[in-house]
Amino acid sequence: LEAMAQVAGVLLLKKLEALNQVAYFLSAEDVKWRKPVVPGDTLVIEVELTKARGKIGKAKGVCKVGGEIVSEAEVTFMLREA
Numbered sequence: 001l002e003a004m005a006q007v008a009g010v011l012l013l014k015k016l017e018a019l020n021q022v023a024y025f026l027s028a029e030d031v032k033w034r035k036p037v038v039p040g041d042t043l044v045i046e047v048e049l050t051k052a053r054g055k056i057g058k059a060k061g062v063c064k065v066g067g068e069i070v071s072e073a074e075v076t077f078m079l080r081e082a
Helices: 002-015
Strands: 021-033 043-053 056-065 068-081
Touching: 002 021, 002 043, 002 056, 002 068
Parallel strands: none
Antiparallel strands: 021 068, 043 056, 056 068
């Protein structure tokens, strides 16, 4: 969940070309953990920005191991001066 939020924050920062900004995690909704991830697994994180208004962003994230979904969530975050 934290990794999805970080990837989503970086995505918004790059999309808005926000210099001297930091993305702060605000909330998570519709969180689903489907399978455990264990040491040695390669975790692939896919994030799609679904909303971006001003300094607030929302994204849908999916984590996969071996092409199989292991977790998913919708995360909300905001940008602030660093």
